[in-house]
Amino acid sequence: MMLPKNDIKHVYFFGNHEAEGNVTMKNLLGGKGANLAEMDRFGIPVPPGFTITTDICKIYNKIGGKNTIKVIIDEIEEAVNRVEGVMGSKFGDVNNPLLLSARSGARVSMPGMMDTVLNLGLNDATVEGLAKKSKNERFAWDSYRRFIQMYGGVVMGMKPEAKEDHDPFEVILDKIKDDRGVDDDTKLTADDLREVVQGFKDIIIKRKGMPFPEDPWDQLRGVILAIFDSWNTDRAIYYRRMNDIPEDWGTAVNVQGMVYGNMGDNSATGVAFTRDAATGENLFNGEYLLNAQGEDVVAGVRTPRQITKTGSQRWAVLAGVPEEERVSDFPSLEEVMPEVYQQLYVLQNKLEDHYREMQDLEFTIQEGRLWILQTRSGKRTGAAMVRIAMEMLDAGIITEQEALLRIEPNKLDELLHPIFKPEAILEAHVIAKGLPASPGAATGQVVFFADDAVAHAEQGKRVILVRTETSPEDLAGMNNAQGILTARGGMTSHAAVVARGMGKCCVSGAGKIRIDYHEKTLSSNGDTFREGDWISINGTTGEVYEGKIDTIKPKVSGHFATLMQVADAHSRMYIKANADTPHDAQVARDFGAKGIGLCRTEHMFFEGEKIIAMREMILAKDATGRKDALAKLLPIQRKDFEELFAVMHDLPVTVRLLDPPLHEFVPQDEEGQKEMAEVMNVDLEVIRNKVESLSETNPMLGHRGCRLGNTYPEITEMQTRAILEAALNLKKRGIRAVPEIMIPLTGIVTEMKLQEIIVRKVANKIFEEYGDTLEYKVGTMIEIPRAVIAADRIAKSAEFFSFGTNDLTQMTFGYSRDDAAKFIPIYLEKGLLHHDPFEVLDQEGVGELMKVAIKKGRKTRPNMPIGICGEHGGEPSSVEFCNLIGTDYASCSPYRVPIARVAAAQGEVKRLIAKEEAERIKREKALQIRKKFQIKN
Ligand code: PEP
Ligand code: MG
Numbered sequence: 001m002m003l004p005k006n007d008i009k010h011v012y013f014f015g016n017h018e019a020e021g022n023v024t025m026k027n028l029l030g031g032k033g034a035n036l037a038e039m040d041r042f043g044i045p046v047p048p049g050f051t052i053t054t055d056i057c058k059i060y061n062k063i064g065g066k067n068t069i070k071v072i073i074d075e076i077e078e079a080v081n082r083v084e085g086v087m088g089s090k091f092g093d094v095n096n097p098l099l100l101s102a103r104s105g106a107r108v109s110m111p112g113m114m115d116t117v118l119n120l121g122l123n124d125a126t127v128e129g130l131a132k133k134s135k136n137e138r139f140a141w142d143s144y145r146r147f148i149q150m151y152g153g154v155v156m157g158m159k160p161e162a163k164e165d166h167d168p169f170e171v172i173l174d175k176i177k178d179d180r181g182v183d184d185d186t187k188l189t190a191d192d193l194r195e196v197v198q199g200f201k202d203i204i205i206k207r208k209g210m211p212f213p214e215d216p217w218d219q220l221r222g223v224i225l226a227i228f229d230s231w232n233t234d235r236a237i238y239y240r241r242m243n244d245i246p247e248d249w250g251t252a253v254n255v256q257g258m259v260y261g262n263m264g265d266n267s268a269t270g271v272a273f274t275r276d277a278a279t280g281e282n283l284f285n286g287e288y289l290l291n292a293q294g295e296d297v298v299a300g301v302r303t304p305r306q307i308t309k310t311g312s313q314r315w316a317v318l319a320g321v322p323e324e325e326r327v328s329d330f331p332s333l334e335e336v337m338p339e340v341y342q343q344l345y346v347l348q349n350k351l352e353d354h355y356r357e358m359q360d361l362e363f364t365i366q367e368g369r370l371w372i373l374q375t376r377s378g379k380r381t382g383a384a385m386v387r388i389a390m391e392m393l394d395a396g397i398i399t400e401q402e403a404l405l406r407i408e409p410n411k412l413d414e415l416l417h418p419i420f421k422p423e424a425i426l427e428a429h430v431i432a433k434g435l436p437a438s439p440g441a442a443t444g445q446v447v448f449f450a451d452d453a454v455a456h457a458e459q460g461k462r463v464i465l466v467r468t469e470t471s472p473e474d475l476a477g478m479n480n481a482q483g484i485l486t487a488r489g490g491m492t493s494h495a496a497v498v499a500r501g502m503g504k505c506c507v508s509g510a511g512k513i514r515i516d517y518h519e520k521t522l523s524s525n526g527d528t529f530r531e532g533d534w535i536s537i538n539g540t541t542g543e544v545y546e547g548k549i550d551t552i553k554p555k556v557s558g559h560f561a562t563l564m565q566v567a568d569a570h571s572r573m574y575i576k577a578n579a580d581t582p583h584d585a586q587v588a589r590d591f592g593a594k595g596i597g598l599c600r601t602e603h604m605f606f607e608g609e610k611i612i613a614m615r616e617m618i619l620a621k622d623a624t625g626r627k628d629a630l631a632k633l634l635p636i637q638r639k640d641f642e643e644l645f646a647v648m649h650d651l652p653v654t655v656r657l658l659d660p661p662l663h664e665f666v667p668q669d670e671e672g673q674k675e676m677a678e679v680m681n682v683d684l685e686v687i688r689n690k691v692e693s694l695s696e697t698n699p700m701l702g703h704r705g706c707r708l709g710n711t712y713p714e715i716t717e718m719q720t721r722a723i724l725e726a727a728l729n730l731k732k733r734g735i736r737a738v739p740e741i742m743i744p745l746t747g748i749v750t751e752m753k754l755q756e757i758i759v760r761k762v763a764n765k766i767f768e769e770y771g772d773t774l775e776y777k778v779g780t781m782i783e784i785p786r787a788v789i790a791a792d793r794i795a796k797s798a799e800f801f802s803f804g805t806n807d808l809t810q811m812t813f814g815y816s817r818d819d820a821a822k823f824i825p826i827y828l829e830k831g832l833l834h835h836d837p838f839e840v841l842d843q844e845g846v847g848e849l850m851k852v853a854i855k856k857g858r859k860t861r862p863n864m865p866i867g868i869c870g871e872h873g874g875e876p877s878s879v880e881f882c883n884l885i886g887t888d889y890a891s892c893s894p895y896r897v898p899i900a901r902v903a904a905a906q907g908e909v910k911r912l913i914a915k916e917e918a919e920r921i922k923r924e925k926a927l928q929i930r931k932k933f934q935i936k937n
Helices: 023-041 054-087 126-134 137-154 168-180 190-208 216-232 234-243 294-299 309-319 323-329 338-355 382-394 400-405 409-416 422-427 450-458 472-480 494-502 558-570 582-590 601-605 608-619 623-647 670-680 684-694 706-711 713-732 749-770 785-789 805-813 824-829 846-860 876-885 894-932
Strands: 011-014 049-052 100-106 116-120 251-257 268-273 285-290 359-366 369-377 430-433 435-438 441-447 463-467 483-486 505-508 514-516 521-524 527-530 534-538 543-546 574-578 596-600 652-656 738-743 777-782 801-803 866-868 889-892
Touching (some): 011 023, 023 049, 023 054, 023 100, 023 369, 049 054, 049 100, 116 137, 126 137, 137 168, 137 190, 168 190, 216 234, 216 251, 309 323, 338 359, 382 400, 382 558, 400 894, 435 494, 463 534, 472 494, 483 494, 558 894, 574 894, 582 623, 582 894, 596 889, 608 684, 670 684, 706 749, 713 738, 777 846, 805 846, 846 866, 846 876, 889 894
Parallel strands (some): 574 889, 738 777, 777 801
Antiparallel strands (some): 100 116, 100 251, 268 285, 430 543, 441 534, 521 527
């Protein structure tokens, strides 16, 4: 086995303001490691430590544990030495032991997905040393039992054996608490904890057949490798897929000197945000626990208190706690430790100013001394993301470009998420109240386990996942649920943080509810709900309701509206919508669509009498019969267009002529065919034969698109008439319609030419009949690879192009749109594809074709408008790509219009930044050449 060369640095020390790394080294040191180094550099008190690089994680996956340790052990020993120097204690020393923490840390934060081990270095001897040194025996034994518990879980795989089981260590702990008659583990004595430790060790031997390792160096080696392993756990892999994080990044490991928040009542631990992660309000906030370690806050086992007095008072109002009780039982850190609070307040300002971004920080107070354990850019809801970016812009902290790049376009979807109908909420029955952990409204059927949530969601059910508390194992269940309700845990509990990250509605810490996992029941105030019962939760207020409650979509205003203005000011492209009804058109217009880029006329034919006339047309034996049926369709379709054009007055509406194969308009089942025969007053046999004759082996490649209009020109004639007569009728009423007629599925030049001739002929006839004219365009979709190649000639007939990337993807890959779901998930799993090309535009293949079509089209018609109207038109990375290759607009579903507007702006901002960078490099090179050859001027 070839070992990697050992002259490369794999371990980076930080501490005493002598950090070897810095914030630019995230790829190598992970986000957490790079930030620790950076904080150390600019004077933030971080416990000293070292980061083992992400390269080692990659190496470990190739050469295994033993060899990996050989590569890094010398550097680790040296770094531990330096940590010992700063902390004034020694790793493994029985009198003055240095204890360590070890945490994962990938390039981007994956909260809770990988492992952490605290109190590393404790054993039967050092625990006594720690007890003496801290003069606190109870604290030492509590730390020891926590260490065995974490080490057991992370390194030795001590987990519950069945999903209904509890953590094996918690079972032992709970039993001793029961025996002693206490309900809180802080009430256990040192002797009780000795017994707990013995119980933990016994169960490890019983289950694993090997003892808990006493040698601190064995412990350290075991933990480092286990953290690298945790990169490959199911939950981490799931999280990476969900967030598009590449598998090959790997994680770094951060090892640090331990500081303790559980050294008595002058010690504490907490999590803080420089701004409110749920609403974005510029208000320092967070939670802490006295005499506790970090995981107690996030695990949701004890309900934490608020850091600031304002936060505490707000919490008390929500929790129904009177001020007197709040002050005595739940005081804020600001009230309990005013001096440390002041330091923390100053430091959080310093951190936010330094990073110019909302920070999420973890701190520990050890016997009155404040340590910052980590800082990172804080996860936030969509609403908070917009508000923070806009307020930082307003305060001059960041530029418009930076503000735009701070937006995750897909997260805007949350702001467009439903809220409960105000009138429905008045009548709703509140069954419980918790914390408003992640905003939004959700209605669903109760489930208690993550796997049940996934299974029910797969059957199309809407579920609310109800848990005492959640853990990273519940991730898939949370993702598949409409919302999450937990009985325990605060605003920074796992459930709250993860739900906010996902944009899922969540109510946490609804303390009055009782959950029985075995019986699968949820009870609250005398009401009992079983699995499958409906409840509703409001993540904005923390209320939990009985039954289903109707929801409505919110309006775009305030910070969101400002963001849209900023986005438009930086965009080169504009955004239109795919809409076929006046309602959808209105939604699109309200969201800022600059027109309709695709009206699929076939969608207009499905309701009531329209489908009857359509079927008459399909059943017609010849052109005359078809014309008769189409004559019935004409007024109906004209009326539809009048309504649509009226909503979209003064903005262009691109109407696509009939596209799908005709069999889609006739029933395929016997029942439906009988009904159709009755309505049309013909024999069932006639219908059967027609359906039979329309059936195609490959309908997606069959008699559809402009092949319909070219074989049955009367369809094109009728639709053209309906469109232009509607526009002229509106003109009479003083409403300006801007119609564009789009020919679908063009592949050969003559197809387009013939359609254009038909359209223009009908148009001229109508203008004559009306004694009036109007401007209109005729263009085509580019959705067949052959059309790309012929684009220069097609552009002679087509005044505009719109990429139908759904069909273009289908035909470029040769993947049937109807059947690809059978194999694409497997391709994704095996890494043969990185994305489903029907969701994310395939830039290397389909994208290259688009470039060719643009070049050729504009060669013939230099200023021709070119857009995209396939599903990719609302997908941010695809919109950015379209901006780069020079399309003029993207058209997407109405609710994605704001997302596409931001994506278009981001694409342009990034393009300009890249251009400037390229120019800078060019200038620099030129300067170097001048210097080298001593050229003057
Ligand atoms: C397309 O093919 O991308 C398109 C917009 O048309 P449709 O999805 O209706 O085939
Ligand atoms: Mg198409």
